[in-house]
Amino acid sequence: MTDNTQRPHDGHNSPAPELPTQYAPADVEGKLYERWVERGYFEADAASDKPPFTVVIPPPNVTGSLHLGHAFEHTLIDAATRRKRMQGFETLWQPGMDHAGIATQNVVERELAKDGKSRHDLGREAFVERVWQWKGESGGQISGQMRRLGDGVAWSRERFTMDEGLSRAVQTIFKKLYDDELVYRAERIINWCPRCLTAISDIEVEYQEDDGELVSIRYGEGEASVVVATTRAETMLGDTAVAVHPDDERYRHLVGTEIELPLTGRRIPVVADAHVDPEFGTGAVKVTPAHDPNDFEIGQRHGLPAPAVLDERGVITAHGPFQGLDRFEARSAIVGALRAEGRVVAEKRPYKHSVGHCSRCKTTIEPRLSMQWWVKVGPLAKPAGDAVRDGRVAIHPEEMTKRYFDWVDNLHDWCISRQLWWGHRIPVWYGPNGEMVCVGPDEEPPTGEGWHQETDVLDTWFSSGLWPFSTLGWPERTESVEKFYPNSILVTGYDILFFWVVRMMMFGMYAMDGTPPFQTIVLHGMVRDQFGKKMSKSFGNAVNPLDWMDTYGSDAVRFTLARGANPGTDVPVGEDWVQGSRNFANKIWNATRFALMNGATVDGPLPAPEELSAADRWILSRLNTVVAEVDAYYDDYQFAKLSDALFHFAWDEVFDWYVELSKTTFQAGGPAADASRRVLGEVLDVTLRLLHPLVPFVTETLWTALTGGESLVVAQWPADSGFRDAAAEREIAVVQELVTEVRRFRADQGLQPGQKVPARLDLTGTALAPHEAAIRSLLRLQPEGEGFTATASLPVVGATVALDLSGTIDVAAERKRLAKDLAAAEKEKAQATGKLGNEAFLGKAPEPVVDKIRKRLATAEEDIVRITAQLAALPEA
Structure with a gap:
């Protein structure tokens, strides 16, 4: 039977006082959690000889608060970790927070704006100091909320991506990448936010369907003309070509010639490029290399110039009547000017199309050619893919593996620089004569006139990509690194498989001598409302889990989320x-x-x-x-x-x-x-x-x-x-069947669950005989007594239960109700039997449909047997 040996920490003290009649979570949870923390239950000892179990918390933003997605993810991690701790593992659930570059800078800038100031009024050093002050006073409220949820994290090991130790790890790996020629500086197209004035990552771009205008414009004259369509007419000022497909007969005579670009007085070439889809629109596209990623690639292939016509704030810089206009003002003005010249062939308004917005400030993103720092991901991505292919790392559920390979096998170089002040400043110094020096954490930067440090900071995902080992003290080979790396599992959402998981895989294998950062990657879905709709404040269906915890207790929230956690699928709540x-x-x-x-x-x-x-x-x-x-x-x-x-x-x-x-x-x-x-x-x-x-x-x-x-x-x-004990299981199953059937009969007769009814039980010769007292108790059956009349008799599992229902039900009404139910069941049986006997139907119907009808037939037959028995058991009217 079960193991009763004395367990560590299980010593029996005096039992606690009698439990209150009702459970009040608010009276228990806070005190209990603090007791766990004070006793050090969640701490991890790197010197322990127990086998390690390590999992990192996906670091929440320092600006954040606990939302239902956090609560869901933390519940799963905590459950896995608590079990491993009880199994005797030295468990480390590593807590910490991300400095969240753009989000945090925006918060502090909004605070400054209340006093009519900007970060430029303070200067870089004073502004960064102000952010640290905000972090100390207001940041990290999520830590207290994690305690409310019951997160069993090692609080003494809590880390922050801008901590001194983690900053040292960032500088170390940047230097290593630089020396290995895996980071470089180049001018490329990036996502640019004209409000935040920085490049942003793909995950920080939210796409939504916006109302726009699709304008078809004629470039050139007569036969030497083409029509192109655009939703961003303002960028035509930066066009340097029109592209067509090499095999498109309609435009073959124009390839290699030049046509006039309206409103500019410039002539631009017509080039042939296989990227163009001849079936889409007119089969001709305008090429603006400085303001579109696909156009930039075309421009690179054909050696086209890439003049920028929008500045960092989205204002037109091209000389002419539109200079100084905001991009959206310029769009209307340019379309009006084209219309006046008869260049507008067609207009579609409103035109629904997908537009990227900054997730922080909701400003429309502008693709922009910009000098940035990049990671050459090819040499890093291959080992990250191989580790999954050869089984060193498992992805769960397995079907998510394809999505992982889709990302890791098709990565483009990664833009890692951000035009912010809050974050890890890129450790590169520029000299007066074009020199460029990367400085490691133990090196002194160059000094002297004309030397200055790069002003950009690193993408937040760069530092969080080091999370599984930087939090353990790397680049030093600390006792914690030796004990707790690699992580046993990673539990995170499938939505950041690329943005975080792949980058941790690349950096982990690169920095840790080819050892992957995880043994298993467990991917979960997103929390949605009970109708399966995405939760959002704008939809009015967002839930603050703290409200539910206040009302129902943290355990109730946790259990609800865990019950919905099917691997890799979204969770309605x-x-x-x-x-x-x-x-x-x-x-x-x-x-x-x-x-x-x-x-x-x-x-x-x-x-x-x-x-x-x-x-x-x-x-x-x-x-x-x-x-x-x-x-x-x-x-x-x-x-x-x-x-x-x-x-x-x-x-x-x-x-x-x-x-x-x-x-x-x-x-x-x-x-x-x-x-x-x-x-x-x-x-x-x-x-x-x-x-x-x-x-x-x-x-x-x-x-x-x-x-x-x-x-x-x-x-x-x-x-x-x-x-x-199979015999005992069979015996109790018979008791359960009898009790269930009699309860159903009682309910069918309209008897209340607690209503007592005289009954005679004939259990002779059955396994039920030793259970008569329990059966009577469960079914509220009284002894027969004087004047007992068996008005209903139920044969169940070899026994007979005779009930005296005289005076407890309206027999005539009950017969009428049961007769109606019986007629419905017989009709259902006839219909199902007819379909299953129809060869033509069986030949055409899909197997799931046929199987459903078979189940309907079986249910109808069971109902007929049950109702017939109930009618037979009724007393005479």
Whole structure:
């Protein structure tokens, strides 16, 4: 049976005082969490001889607060980590925050703007100082919210991407990349925010359908003319060619010639390029190399100039009547001027099209040619792909592996510079004569007249890409690096598979001698509302998880999120589901109170099987089966399935069946009651251990009260002892079937669940005979008594239950209702039988449709049998 050996930290002290009648999460959670932290349960010892289990927190932005996506992700990580700690691993859940360059700078700039100031009024040094001040006063509120959720992180190891140690790691790896010629400076097209005045990464661009205008414009005259279409007419001022496909007969005579660019007085060439889709639009496209990434590539292939016509704020710089206009003002003015010259062939307004916006300030992004720093990703990406291909790193669910390869095998060089003041400043110095020197962390920068440091800072993803090892003290080979690298698992959303995961893989293998940063990458989906819609403040469906925690408790929020966590798929969540999880916590509470009030104990070994009742042996058999199931689901990261298995075992089998079956045993007293008290204590002990990683607060409170043990956080994880009792499981299954059928009959007759009914039970010769007292208790069946008349008789699983329903139901009305139900079931059977007997239908219908009809037929036949029996059981009217 289950393992009863004394476990570390499980010593039985005096049991806690009697539990309150109701569970109040607010009275428990905060105090309990602080006790765990004070006792150092979540800390990790690099000198320990226990096997390591390491997982990093995807670092939330220092500007952020806990949203439902965080709560979801943290619940899964915490559950996995708590289980490993209970299994005897030296666990490290590494906490920390990201400095979030653009987001944080914007926050502080908005604060300055309230006083009518900008960062330029302060200057770089004073502004950065102001950001550090804001970080100390207001940043990082998410840490307190993580405590509310119950995150078992090693707080003494909390890191920040701008910490001195992590900054040293950033400078070290930049220097290494520079020396290996894997970083370089070049002029390329980037995403530019005219409001934030910086390049931004792809993940910081949000695309939405905007109303625009598609304008078709004629370039050139007569036969030597082409029509191009654009939604960004202002960029035509920077056109340096028109491109057509080499095989497009319509324009072959124009390739190599020049045509007039309207409004400018310039002539531009017509070039042939295979990038052009001859089937799209007119088959001719305008080429603006300085303001479009595809046009830039065409320009590179054909040696075209790339004049910029928009400045960093999106203002026209090209000489002429439009100079000084904002890009959107210029768009209208240019279209008007083209229209006046008869150059506009067609206009489509409004024209819905996808437009990129800055995720921070919502400004429309401008593709812009700019001098930036880049990482040459090819030599880094190949090892990151090979590590997954050869099995050193597993991706879960496996179907996400293709998406990983789609990214890692097709990477473009990565723009890592940002035109900000807050962040890791690029450690490159420029000299007066064009010199360029990269400085490592232990090197002195060049000095003297004319030398200055690069003003740009590094992309936030650059420093967060080092997270799995920089947080452990790298570049020094610290004890923590040796113990806790590589990470055991990474748990994160599939949406940042490229932006974060791939970059950690590249940097980890590059910096750590070819060792991947993770053994397993576990990808989860996004949290959505109960209708499957993305949560957003603008949609009015965003949820603050703290509100739900205040109302229902943190355990309820955690359990709801875990039950929805199917690998790689999005998670719909509604408040009524959280309420259901709160009810589950209350059910656990009430069942444990019942056990304590009836003397349930964990002291001493379990009685031998022959000393136990069938119900005792049944629940112990089921308990061990569930232990094995839960372990298998954890090892496969099937959080939804393990949560569901525990929910149904605890609620359905332990609370609704075993506890109820035990009541009659306890009332009878004697050795059987003593045995059941020990079994009930064992079952609750193990069940609470199994539930603890998911719902830590309520289980800790109940387990310490039940066992007198120190803490579930450091208690031993249950093991499957291998005990199974198929005979007991069959015997209790028969009891359950009888009770279920009689309960259904009672409900069909309109009897209230608590309504007592006289009954005669003929259980002779069945396995049910020893359970008569429990059956009567579960079904509210009184002894026959004087004047008993069997008005209804139910044959169930070889037994007969005769009920005296006289005076309890309207027999005529009940016959009428059942006759109607029977007619509906017979009609359903006839329809299903007709379809399944139709060869033409069977030949055309898909197999799932045919299978559905077969199931309808089986259900109808079962209903007919059931209703017919109910009619036969009714007394005469």
